[in-house]
Amino acid sequence: MTQENGLAKRIDGKAFAASLRVRIGKEVERLVRDHDLKPGLAVVLVGEDPASQVYVRNKGVQTLEAGMNSYEHKLPDDTNEADLLALIEKLNNDDSVHGILVQLPLPKHINETKVINTVHPDKDVDGFHVVNAGRLATGQAALTSCTPVGCVMLAKDTLGDLSGLEAVVVGRSNIVGKPVAQLLLQENCTITIAHSRTKNLEEVCRRADILIAAVGRPQMIKGDWIKKGACVIDVGINRIDAGNGKTRLVGDVDYQDALATAGSITPVPGGVGPMTIACLLRNTVQAACMIKGLDLPDL
Secondary structure: OOOEOOEOEEOOHHHHHHHHHHHHHHHHHHHHHHHOOOOEEEEEEEOOOHHHHHHHHHHHHHHHHOOOEEEEEEEOOOOOHHHHHHHHHHHHOOOOOOEEEEOOOOOOOOOHHHHHHHOOHHHEOOOOOHHHHHHHHOOOOOOOOHHHHHHHHHHHHHHOOOOOOEEEEEOOOOOOHHHHHHHHHHOOOEEEEEOOOOOOHHHHHHOOOEEEEOOOOOOOEOHHHOOOOOEEEEOOOEEEEEEOOEEEEEOOEOHHHHOOOOOEEOOOOOOOHHHHHHHHHHHHHHHHHHHOOOOOOOO
């Protein structure tokens, strides 16, 4: 990857996500026309968390815009675990629902792991179920966590064939770090998973042709941690003080500092974030096809 005007190329996740949603919409039209199959996504929200409410609303709007069915289930904060699990089982058995997403975080009195693993693996469009994690790890067809899928899509769109490249993933969460490493391994990358306790972390990062930052620490990765010309995918979304009582969003990478070193980089916001909902819609289409025994579309 070569720099433009001495600065890293800005990877526009918002534009890529928009084009992906257009392709998804065309695939939904084909499924309805040729197979009488209209994918349906059910989203369950427990409680009144403002950020979650906005996110769920955006998911519903984009699901409908893609021509799919959208089902929203909003439950009060004091909903007991048994009632939530009963709703999930009902959705598992509903043939019009092909994808189920339970918005996290859940209230503290509800066991998130139990809820995640109650969703049927074939409808687990968040890709969090232990069965889907196992399928991914063993190279089988799996519904995979949306953010990692979006990261790899952006890297491939920027670099083309990733085979043989060295990738460093900073972060080891089940939601991003581990699955994105598995996906990059499938692309024939050489993978290092690093984290906050990795010795000589700066030196490890400097080896990366592809650097995925998903550690949850604002602007931790500096420009001199980055190999010249590397592709940097910043998953971090951190709110920091901007002065005068205001805040602003930043990633795990010091974006301005990285511009002179990286070959390409995702901004925050406008990079990986918009890909998450688009990949959720993609997963829902794939889930519908798998449930009906159809070939998976090339999305």
